[in-house]
Amino acid sequence: MTDVDTVQDEQSPYARVGGGAAVRVVVDRFYERVMADPTLAPYFTDSDLTNLKRHQVQLISHLLGGPVSYEGRELRDAHAGLDITPEAYGRVVEHLVGVLVEAGVPDDILASLGETLTAVQPDIVSQQS
Numbered sequence: 001m002t003d004v005d006t007v008q009d010e011q012s013p014y015a016r017v018g019g020g021a022a023v024r025v026v027v028d029r030f031y032e033r034v035m036a037d038p039t040l041a042p043y044f045t046d047s048d049l050t051n052l053k054r055h056q057v058q059l060i061s062h063l064l065g066g067p068v069s070y071e072g073r074e075l076r077d078a079h080a081g082l083d084i085t086p087e088a089y090g091r092v093v094e095h096l097v098g099v100l101v102e103a104g105v106p107d108d109i110l111a112s113l114g115e116t117l118t119a120v121q122p123d124i125v126s127q128q129s
């Protein structure tokens, strides 16, 4: 007999959060918050948000084990020259984690995404506070 818990454990985090549709909702909400944050919006003045969201959806989907490839630039190249401070990085992470929590993403998935976000911080932050 199949154990329901086992089946759930075998699903990818991507499937468990609701797949592509759920990731797109989270990414849309995330950029709404980022653009509504006066300390962050200026970083994005020259950005093509449509492209950026598409790449962010791909990256998060990929990190969650979804069948999606990331087609954007290396994170270090994408953020080079933007003079991103540790404070700005912290606020972006807060907004991202905030929308993930509100979307009901389970704690184990949050913890593993959190580890990845910590690991990429040196590629993104280019300014000491």
Ligand code: HEM
Pocket (backbone or CB within 6 Å): 040, 043, 044, 046, 047, 048, 051, 052, 055, 056, 059, 071, 072, 073, 074, 075, 078, 079, 082, 084, 088, 089, 090, 092, 093, 117, 120, 124
């Ligand atoms: C917290 C972890 C972060 C992740 C995982 C992340 C991820 C990404 C991704 C996937 C892209 C798209 C790259 C491409 O299209 O080639 C991107 C671009 C960008 N990110 Fe981030 N980012 C993070 C933090 C930040 C922070 C803290 C800021 C600024 C406060 C920021 C500002 C930008 C901007 C302005 C772009 C667009 C650059 C351009 O249009 O050339 N990001 N980011």
